[in-house]
Amino acid sequence: MNLKQLVGIEAATYVKDGMTVGLGTGSTAYYMVEEIGRRVKEEGLNITGVTTSKATEAQALALGIPLKSIDEVEHVDVTIDGADEISADFQGIKGGGAALLFEKIVATYSDKVIWIVDESKMVEHLGAFPLPVEVIPYGSDQLMRQFSAKGLNPVLRTNETGEIVKTDSQNYIIDLQLGKIENPTELAAYLTNQVGVVEHGLFLDMVNTVIIGRPSGVETLTPRA
Structure with missing residues (x-):
């Protein structure tokens, strides 16, 4: 087992x-x-x-x-x-x-x-696992640019064949490659306040x-x- x-x-x-x-x-x-x-x-x-x-x-x-x-x-x-x-x-x-x-x-x-x-x-600290952020497709490129400018290293999630992964709600997932999240509460508040973000993976x-x-x-x- x-x-x-x-x-x-x-x-x-x-x-x-x-x-x-x-x-x-x-x-x-x-x-x-x-x-x-x-x-x-x-x-x-x-x-x-x-x-x-x-x-x-x-x-x-x-x-x-x-x-x-x-x-x-x-x-x-x-x-x-x-x-x-x-x-x-x-x-x-x-x-x-x-x-x-x-x-x-x-x-x-x-x-x-x-x-x-x-x-x-x-783990000791969160962040080695990429942080998923669910976003609506419309405006997702703008969010990618915004996250990049903030140093959050965003990657749009795709499957093995290169197609964009869609959630059960037909949204996209942007994975933030952060390494270590210094302040999860602060990051959660920032993500929640971004227009087009549906939800983030910080629980x-x-x-x-x-x-x-x-x-x-x-x-x-x-x-x-």
């Missing part, structure tokens, strides 16, 4: 009967969704899932997990999702899978947020529990109760 599978299965134990559960997106969250699907089928687990991407929606439906949209529920009991980087003070970068907008919406309306990662995602003060997969086993940290 790999580390991603290990933490995915562990995270699924936090899901109880009657819960509304935010289902994250990505290679680690995949295993969590699979385990919840197994419990629904084999144990009769009764939950409602709220997905954070079309990919997770398709996976959950195939597993027989009942789903509602974020607008059809009053709140979400717990959201379980992966992360691309988690700093020593438990701030995060997400969006490597281009699902940051829906992920942040679902997390915002969740009572608790759990991130599941392998140990490679735990600040949002996580309650981090489940880390290590070769020695699972470690669970609770930065915010």
Whole structure:
């Protein structure tokens, strides 16, 4: 069993009967969704899932997990999702899978947020992983120039064949190659204020529990109760 599978299965134990559960997106969250699907089928687990991407929606439906949209529920009991980087003070970068907008919406309306990662995602400072910024296509070249002038080293995300990656909302992703983010709060405020920016991948003060997969086993940290 790999580390991603290990933490995915562990995270699924936090899901109880009657819960509304935010289902994250990505290679680690995949295993969590699979385990919840197994419990629904084999144990009769009764939950409602709220997905954070079309990919997770398709996976959950195939597993027989009942789903509602974020607008059809009053709140979400717990959201379980992966992360691309988690700093020593438990701030995060997400969006490597281009699902940051829906992920942040679902997390915002969740009572608790759990991130599941392998140990490679735990870092001292954020920024080695490129920071995703979701932007609308119209005016995206202007934003690229603006980010370049500010020294943020923007790269428009493309796929293996060179086509521009589009999010589930048909937006673009600009990845900022920063190396190290000195002040995440300041950068988040700057990005939020730029016209044409839909959302950014800085998830600040949002996580309650981090489940880390290590070769020695699972470690669970609770930065915010």
